Amino acid sequence: MIPRLEARAEPSALMTLASPVIAIGLTLVAGAVMFALMGRDPAEALWVYFVSPFMDGYSRAELVVKAVPLALIGAGLAVSFRANVWNIGAAGQYVAGAMAGGLVALGAPEATGTAWFLLYLAAGVTGGLVWAAVPALLRTRFNANEILVSLMLTYVAALMLDWAVRGPWRDPLGFGFPQSRDFTATFQMPVILEGTRLHAGVIVAVVVAVALMLMMGRTMRGFELRVIGAAPRAGAFAGFSQAGAVWFALLLSGGLAGLAGAIEVSATVHQLQPDISAGYGFVAIIAAFLGRLNPAGALFGGLVLAVSYIGGENAQILLKLPKNVTGIFQGMLLFFLLGCDTLIRHRIIWRRRAAA
Amino acid sequence: MTDAAVPLLEARGITRLFGSFAANRDVSLAIRAGERHALLGENGAGKSTLVKMIYGVLAPSAGEFRWEGRAVEIASPAAARDMGIGMVFQHFNLFDALTVAENIALALPGERMRGLGARIAEVSRAYGLAIDPNRAVHSLSAGEKQRVEIIRCLLQAPRLLIMDEPTSVLTPQEGALLFATLRRLSDEGVAILYISHKLDEVRALCEAATVLRAGEVVAECDPRAVSSAEIAALMVGRDVAQVGRADGAAAGPVRLAIRSLSLPAPSQFGTALHEVSLDVRGGEILGIAGVAGEGQSELMQALIGERRAPRPEAIAVDGRAVGHLGPDARRLAGAAFVPEERAGHAAVPEMGLPENVLLSHHRAERLSGPAGWIRAGRTAAWAARVRTAFDVRAGGAHPRAGSLSGGNLQKFVVGREILREPGVLVVNQPTWGVDPGAAVVIRQALIDLARRGAAVLVISQDLEELFAIADRVAVIHTGRLSAPRPVGELDAETVGLLMGGADPGADRDDRHPAEAHA
Numbered sequence: 069m070i071p072r073l074e075a076r077a078e079p080s081a082l083m084t085l086a087s088p089v090i091a092i093g094l095t096l097v098a099g100a101v102m103f104a105l106m107g108r109d110p111a112e113a114l115w116v117y118f119v120s121p122f123m124d125g126y127s128r129a130e131l132v133v134k135a136v137p138l139a140l141i142g143a144g145l146a147v148s149f150r151a152n153v154w155n156i157g158a159a160g161q162y163v164a165g166a167m168a169g170g171l172v173a174l175g176a177p178e179a180t181g182t183a184w185f186l187l188y189l190a191a192g193v194t195g196g197l198v199w200a201a202v203p204a205l206l207r208t209r210f211n212a213n214e215i216l217v218s219l220m221l222t223y224v225a226a227l228m229l230d231w232a233v234r235g236p237w238r239d240p241l242g243f244g245f246p247q248s249r250d251f252t253a254t255f256q257m258p259v260i261l262e263g264t265r266l267h268a269g270v271i272v273a274v275v276v277a278v279a280l281m282l283m284m285g286r287t288m289r290g291f292e293l294r295v296i297g298a299a300p301r302a303g304a305f306a307g308f309s310q311a312g313a314v315w316f317a318l319l320l321s322g323g324l325a326g327l328a329g330a331i332e333v334s335a336t337v338h339q340l341q342p343d344i345s346a347g348y349g350f351v352a353i354i355a356a357f358l359g360r361l362n363p364a365g366a367l368f369g370g371l372v373l374a375v376s377y378i379g380g381e382n383a384q385i386l387l388k389l390p391k392n393v394t395g396i397f398q399g400m401l402l403f404f405l406l407g408c409d410t411l412i413r414h415r416i417i418w419r420r421r422a423a424a
Numbered sequence: 425m426t427d428a429a430v431p432l433l434e435a436r437g438i439t440r441l442f443g444s445f446a447a448n449r450d451v452s453l454a455i456r457a458g459e460r461h462a463l464l465g466e467n468g469a470g471k472s473t474l475v476k477m478i479y480g481v482l483a484p485s486a487g488e489f490r491w492e493g494r495a496v497e498i499a500s501p502a503a504a505r506d507m508g509i510g511m512v513f514q515h516f517n518l519f520d521a522l523t524v525a526e527n528i529a530l531a532l533p534g535e536r537m538r539g540l541g542a543r544i545a546e547v548s549r550a551y552g553l554a555i556d557p558n559r560a561v562h563s564l565s566a567g568e569k570q571r572v573e574i575i576r577c578l579l580q581a582p583r584l585l586i587m588d589e590p591t592s593v594l595t596p597q598e599g600a601l602l603f604a605t606l607r608r609l610s611d612e613g614v615a616i617l618y619i620s621h622k623l624d625e626v627r628a629l630c631e632a633a634t635v636l637r638a639g640e641v642v643a644e645c646d647p648r649a650v651s652s653a654e655i656a657a658l659m660v661g662r663d664v665a666q667v668g669r670a671d672g673a674a675a676g677p678v679r680l681a682i683r684s685l686s687l688p689a690p691s692q693f694g695t696a697l698h699e700v701s702l703d704v705r706g707g708e709i710l711g712i713a714g715v716a717g718e719g720q721s722e723l724m725q726a727l728i729g730e731r732r733a734p735r736p737e738a739i740a741v742d743g744r745a746v747g748h749l750g751p752d753a754r755r756l757a758g759a760a761f762v763p764e765e766r767a768g769h770a771a772v773p774e775m776g777l778p779e780n781v782l783l784s785h786h787r788a789e790r791l792s793g794p795a796g797w798i799r800a801g802r803t804a805a806w807a808a809r810v811r812t813a814f815d816v817r818a819g820g821a822h823p824r825a826g827s828l829s830g831g832n833l834q835k836f837v838v839g840r841e842i843l844r845e846p847g848v849l850v851v852n853q854p855t856w857g858v859d860p861g862a863a864v865v866i867r868q869a870l871i872d873l874a875r876r877g878a879a880v881l882v883i884s885q886d887l888e889e890l891f892a893i894a895d896r897v898a899v900i901h902t903g904r905l906s907a908p909r910p911v912g913e914l915d916a917e918t919v920g921l922l923m924g925g926a927d928p929g930a931d932r933d934d935r936h937p938a939e940a941h942a
Contacts, residue, residue: 077443078827288786288796294775295783301769304730305761306783307751 073414083412088358091404098400116386117379127378129264134374136269137348140328142355142366143277144321147284150361151293153317157203157218158325159349160225161196165326166333167229168195170248170340173255174237180254188255189330196326197319199225204318208311222349230342237340248340257335267335276324280363293317325349354402373398430493432457432615433584438487440473446639447473453634460606460616462626462647465636466659466859468829471619475586479511480504510582512573514589520562520693527561528576547578551605562693566593566716585609586617591625593716596920603629623652637661660861676706679879680848681740685733687726695719695903697726702898702905704879709870710908711894712883713919719903720883721764724852728761729754741848755788760846762838764853770837773826777807780825781840788844814839814865831862838866842873849873852883867893887916901925
């Protein structure tokens with residue numbers, strides 16, 4: 069018996085939703101095998117990884133905290149990918165947003181009032197916009213591939229941040245560590261659940277994701293992006309601008325990645341450090357696909373991936389497992405997800421090979 | 425050689441299932457050596473499936489093939505070629521950047537380039553397929569490319585040659601040359617399996633025909649002994665209505681005016697438009713004939729507004745210059761368009777019918793409200809109107825456009841535009857690959873629209889279609905448009921000459937537009 073793929077007459081709506089669930093299941097199975105090969109008890113390791121993050125209130129709040137940047141970035145990427153615009157550089161736009169915010173926060177240490185904090189967030193959005201405008205300009209002007217340009221700009225952004233916190237922005241009282249001064253209370257995101265780090269950014273993420281879902285489904289702007297993504301020539305027939313869609317998709321996803329960067333810094337570490345990115349810009353790509361490229365689905369995708377971060381930290385502490393295991397889980401999840409997505413348009417047929 | 429009583433190829437009870445759907449059911453047919461056998465049927469009748477099984481691309485679910493009386497399993501196209509089956513596909517499988525000889529060498533493993541040129545020359549002389557082996561394929565006309573495909577088959581000395589809709593890319597003259605070649609081959613004992621929906625052609629060429637309908641054989645006949653109308657009725661399963669034309673309709677004012685429209689080629693293999701001028705009056709259907717790739721798509725793009733004209737007044741709708749405007753503004757000015765490619769250009773296959781109405785009507789029919797909110801109710805009502813008025817059949821309440829059959833999707837995209845009652849309608853290939861039933865509906869709708877006073881411009885490679893519905897016909901060749909003439913003054917011969925580039929009354933070299941233009 070040999071499995072064979074046969075094209076379905078119609079894409080399966082059931083598989084579209086079931087695919088992430090199956091992929092998560094396969095990731096757990098493969099993870100168990102991996103832990104066994106590492107000489108660990110698979111049941112214990114999986115428990116620490118995927119159950120312990122839910123066991124107490126503080127961890128549950130931490131899950132949401134991790135999910136906020138992933139969902140914010142993922143929602144923007146979902147829109148961009150739907151338009152067939154492949155912004156792979158959200159990690160760079162995130163850093164650019166955090167730095168632009170830092171410009172405000174570090175430049176006005178005496179400032180007080182909500183207006184300053186809003187200005188800080190606006191600066192974050194602008195930083196991401198500017199960083200995403202580069203691939204947009206090069207794509208629409210010179211047809212340069214936005215995947216390569218946006219990806220390469222992430223390294224530029226990371227090096228700029230590294231330079232800034234070792235140079236002009238280094239905290240003189242920081243014992244020589246590469247980090248900026250702490251942000252003042254004005255530039256710290258308010259906590260909304262006492263005793264945890266759960267902050268108001270979660271409200272922003274939910275509002276943005278739902279608003280983008282409505283935009284994609286109910287407005288001409290979303291329709292335009294979907295048409296251009298699915299059939300560019302039909303987009304031209306309708307009178308939609310291909311270049312306009314590229315600009316919109318990149319600026320939207322870049323702006324949201326910048327906002328996520330500014331929110332994350334103001335809510336968690338309160339200072340600029342070289343490792344603020346934590347790979348959110350890349351992991352959010354997985355969140356967007358897990359959420360079926362629906363902006364609201366990115367909330368779900370963000371939560372799932374947040375489990376891998378918190379579980380990874382717990383595993384490091386309790387089991388002395390290397391941090392890289394987190395990345396392996398994230399990679400396996402994307403791998404299985406893309407594999408399972410084949411079943412949306414195809415089905416597996418088990419049959420004996422016809423005699424040649 | 426072969427016992428005349430034993431067919432060269434015989435299909436016995438061939439069935440092919442896709443899931444639970446039978447694309448072929450219990451199909452039997454027999455082709456003798458030297459026979460010119462037609463395979464007829466509507467779009468979706470199962471012709472392609474059957475031929476793919478004969479050529480080893482698909483395996484039958486049940487039934488068997490016999491080759492000279494022996495049961496055979498045709499496992500792959502390579503196995504089919506080894507047996508002596510050759511096939512010329514409707515769409516060419518040639519590399520544009522390579523020469524004729526290189527393309528042919530690629531298909532003949534083990535063949536040396538040295539000496540191949542001589543063999544190509546020999547075959548092309550013997551069968552009247554004039555071609556220079558050293559020319560690059562991108563410089564060939566469609567008819568010449570088809571010759572390359574045929575020569576490639578002939579070099580493998582086939583005993584059965586399958587031709588899939590071969591004349592769709594040919595001028596009538598090129599078609600006549602092809603028929604001469606096919607007759608010569610059949611005289612030498614090669615069997616021809618000729619797939620077509622053009623009934624007159626089949627009656628002129630073939631001596632036997634098998635008619636498929638919904639995957640089953642419904643008739644076997646001698647096409648020379650029955651009329652085209654009878655064959656059409658067999659194919660469709662009912663009598664096919666003829667379109668009633670608007671003869672002598674008084675031509676109204678000029679509603680679509682094209683003035684010296686020139687545009688550079690959009691890509692390396694595209695066609696530039698040279699000084700195209702045309703008036704289409706209210707009440708008339710003007711046809712533009714031409715073989716594939718002579719600038720039809722480029723003209724269509726320019727008229728839709730996907731590419732802007734260099735001057736606003738190059739295109740005018742009801743006296744208003746629109747050359748600088750985009751598609752939406754032209755639609756607001758009263759124009760409507762149906763491009764050639766249904767799935768992917770005129771419609772988004774992944775989307776439902778209401779969203780595909782939104783595609784072209786969002787502004788012209790105010791289907792979106794303030795702040796860009798889509799008026800879902802009005803949009804759905806529009807789609808329902810199109811479905812009812814044009815009898816668009818689709819499965820389920822919310823079908824995707826891509827799930828509709830070719831004929832139904834075409835009725836949808838044409839109906840969508842006609843229900844707007846546009847003053848100007850431009851259609852490219854209105855009935856390409858559409859079943860005869862749907863084709864009649866679409867043609868009649870175009871004629872009725874013109875009768876109500878609209879100017880209708882029909883670009884088509886189907887001459888029969890233009891003669892059936894157009895009042896005047898112009899011909900496009902290498903991006904130039906001939907002066908339109910009333911259909912009454914034209915015959916297929918004259919139009920065919922124009923389509924091939926001959927321009928009675930003008931003396932210029934059309935193959936080198938730049939020089940001719942200097």
